[in-house]
Amino acid sequence: MHMKNHPQSGSVLLEALISILIFAFGVLALFGMQAVAMKNMSQSNYRATAVYLASQLIGSAQGDINHLATYQYTGGTPNAKIDPWLAEVTAALPQAGAVVDVDSANSSLTVTVSWQAPGDSVSHQHTVSTYVAYN
Numbered sequence: 001m002h003m004k005n006h007p008q009s010g011s012v013l014l015e016a017l018i019s020i021l022i023f024a025f026g027v028l029a030l031f032g033m034q035a036v037a038m039k040n041m042s043q044s045n046y047r048a049t050a051v052y053l054a055s056q057l058i059g060s061a062q063g064d065i066n067h068l069a070t071y072q073y074t075g076g077t078p079n080a081k082i083d084p085w086l087a088e089v090t091a092a093l094p095q096a097g098a099v100v101d102v103d104s105a106n107s108s109l110t111v112t113v114s115w116q117a118p119g120d121s122v123s124h125q126h127t128v129s130t131y132v133a134y135n
Contacts (some may be wrong), residue, residue: 034061043117043124049092050113057085057100057111062132071109073100094118107133 061071064081073082082100090096093115101110109132114125 038131045117046093046117046124047126051128053066053085053089053098054111054113054126054128056088058109058128058130058132060085061109065133067068067134068107069102069104071100072102073098075099085089088117089113095123107131 002133011062057071060081061068064071067081070079070081073079073086078086079109086098089098093113095116097111097114097116101112105107108129110127112127113124114123
């Protein structure tokens, strides 16, 4: 039996393998994009929580303008005004911290909420400054 020599024999198999390889890279890229999207969504959730918590404390201070100085907190043992709010911050955000700076002379309040997401090497923070009363 005589076999014909085909110069293109096996080309269909090679094209199929290349197509599978390209498809596999595409699927890997989609999984990578999905992972980045999930990470960004998680960070966005942390930021929204920090904004809410800072606004919550500012609202409390505005309703308690006569005791504005008691909202001061730069670390250490919190006072009765800050303790419940600080407990909420540490429960809502990973590796959370907060600083509340009160300038009674200008009736201004600066709230900084910080956190570090799991697996993230960078610490993030959200700072809000406002006047809580007009002189």
